[in-house]
Amino acid sequence: MTIALVGTGQMGTAVADAARAAEHTIGPTFDADMPLTEAPPDALSSADLVVDFSLPALALDHIERYVEAGVPAVVGTTGWYDALDRVRAQVEAHEAALLYAPNFSIGVAVLRRAVQSASTLMNALPDYDAFVHEVHHRKKVDSPSGTAQMLGEVVLNALDRKTHIDPEAQHSRIDPDALHVTSTRAGAVFGEHTVAFDSPYDQIRLSHAAKSRAGFAAGALAAAEWLPGRTGLYTLNDMLDHLLDG
Structure with missing residues (x-):
């Protein structure tokens, strides 16, 4: 398979390394020095698939292309x-195929399933209060991370007693209806996410810690190998559902 890369930062480089190791070919490559938005209309014609780890401001223009x-x-x-x-x-109008995810770690996709199941159980146990916390390297541009937001939404959808996510620092008593989703930015941490349920008697934690970017690249490559031949808008969870449930 020939893969076009859009974005040659740390994640793009990791995906390229994983793709070559799996004997795929890296085709056209685009970045700040050679923007896709300025490339000719047929710039992607030699690619079987494109992997995009670029910038939020460019995402919609890229997706349209x-x-x-x-x-x-x-x-x-x-x-x-x-x-x-x-x-x-x-995507539907063009019968196209696009898979997106805030985090391409297969482990995080499994964590999402675990959090969904645990949150459903906790809905009947009001003594347990939920929170989400994530830690990333100090160069990360968004806060909270997209993964933390996603995990927060999973908890929010399952707990009737929570009505909204509050990602801000609290300088007074927090609204009991709020699900607190917090962040720490320090050092070179690849990514750590924790969802916890705290009661007066104990605390239950579900956590994931990335060891390197290789795990994210492996997940992105798995998605790249799964997507061709399909049409529609997918998430990594759809791929995992297919692999685990058939």
Whole structure:
């Protein structure tokens, strides 16, 4: 498979290394020095699929190009999810294929399933109060992380006693209806996410800690190998559901 790369930062480089190790070919590559938005219309014609780890401000323009070109795309760029309905309509109109995720770690996808199951149980146990915390390296541009937001939404959808997410520092008593989703930025941490349920008697924690970017690259490559031949808008959870449940 020939893979086009959009974004040659740390994640793009890790995906390229994983793809070559799996005997795929890295085709056209785009970054700040050679922007996709300035490339000719047929710039992706030699690629079987594109993997995008670029910038949030460029994501929607890039996605529109992938969809119109009919090139399946795996998108790890975040910051555009408020336009999800618009993207879904584009994908459906062109019978295109696009898979997106805020985090391509297979372990995080499994964590999401565990959190969903635990949160459903906790809905009947009001003594347990939930929270989400994440830690990332100090160069990360968004806070909270897209993964923490996703995990927070999973908890929020399951707990009737929580009505909204509050990601801000609290300088007075927090609204009991709020689910607190917090962040720490320090050092070179690849990514740590914890969902906890705390009661007066004990605390239950579900956590994931990334050891390197190789795990994220492996997940993105697995998505790239899974997506061709399909049409529609998918998440990494859809792929995991297919692999685990058939």
